[in-house]
Amino acid sequence: MRVVVIGGSGHIGTYLVPRLVRAGHEVVNISRGSRAAYTDAPEWRQVRQVVADRERQDREGVFGDTVAALHPDAVVDLVCFTLESATALVGRLRGETGHLLHCGSIWRYGPSLALPISETTGTAPVGEYGVQKDRIARMLKEETAAGGLVTTSLHPGHIVGPGWHPIGPLGNLDPGVSATLSAGRPLRIPGLGAELMHHVHADDVAQAFERALDRRDAAAGQDFNVVAATALNVRGFAHQAAAWFGKSATLESVSWEEFRRHTPREPAQASWEHLHRSHFCSIEKAATLLGYAPEHQPQAAVLEAVRWLIDHDELKVAGPLIA
Structure with missing residues (x-):
């Protein structure tokens, strides 16, 4: 597939992009061009780099056009933080892209009342960051359930890596x-x-995204906690x-x-x-549907x-x- 990764030079993309190249995908990385990946890998030499300022293009209403113009089979969005931005991208990719995967956060849940927290047992989020991540995840589920764009949201814990x-x-x-x-x-x-x-290694998060891409039908319309065991x-x-x-x-x-x-x-x-x-979040759903197995x-x-x-x-x- 041609996979467009938005924000692929960050924590997760450092590991995800090389994984996708090794799996045989054609990979395009969209970033502001301000930094290299945290860990170098030879696979990066096979990646097409596209420079775009998402915040500015979102304000101008053209970021979705930038992504769609690359004709992706799948899009991995690692740097979306508002419902408005996510909704605009979904609207532009609907009918043109086979799968949109969004990076959320376990902060979509508020303070714990019962442990472990599954995708359906978390409390209401607190703070604007968590509120936005929860709203995005719910919008994506509704989009797919209504027959629109196939989406998946993955929600990492505290991402760790060199x-x-x-x-x-x-x-x-x-x-x-x-x-x-x-x-x-x-x-x-x-x-x-x-x-x-609840921490998680960045490469384990990358593993979860790769598995969700590979198992599109199982991942369609779903949300997943992505943390260590x-x-x-x-x-x-x-x-x-x-x-x-x-x-x-x-x-x-x-x-x-x-x-x-x-x-x-x-x-x-x-x-x-x-x-x-x-x-403390459960990974049972990701393990069952995606085969996620943090290392x-x-x-x-x-x-x-x-x-x-x-x-x-x-x-x-x-x-x-x-x-």
Whole structure:
């Protein structure tokens, strides 16, 4: 097939585009042209690159024309964040493209009430990002159910891979957390540390998209959680991270009020956004319909990212990795 990937130079596309080339597809990548993929691969030399500013073209009402002009058999949209943008693309591709796959997020679900969260048991989303992702997923299902464009939405957890900072044990991107744990110093955690985070390696997300493309009939009109088979909670994650440096984690449980008082505003808010949701999602549907089988455990995926950051002098820690 000719597969057009929108935003293929990012986290997921870094792995998905080479997978598609190896599978024999003709691949076109649409991006702003501002960066290369996180990991180089020889398959990129077979990929046609198209430069387009989606935000600007969405405002002008022509982005769908840009995509349709490439005559794709399938489109993988990795960078759509509003219902308006998604609806415009669907309307333009209806009747011209065989399959549209959208990248959502497990933040389409609000704070957990029962675990694991399936595609039908999540609570209503909170925050504009999650609200938009949920609205897009519902629109896509309705589009296909009504006999329109064949669509699929896939909803990753916290994407991990070499080349970028992972969501850490406190649910934020604060590099000081790794420095603290690697030194064996006490780490303040809000609450008891039982809140969950559900990571997924970027290559496992790419696997899910590839399988959904291969199994179009099974994927048509469906939405899927795409996460690792297991999840980490705060205290378990912290103990794992300390052990990578031969240390034991010393955790001090504090109230959210005290945590915010001693933590800069941005990482404190990021911690709240991740931890109060406390997500642990089921992959049963993706495994059954798509044959999705994640190859990475969360702790191994995060360790891979941390090792890359240390090796590239992008993360300062107190001692060597022994893991």
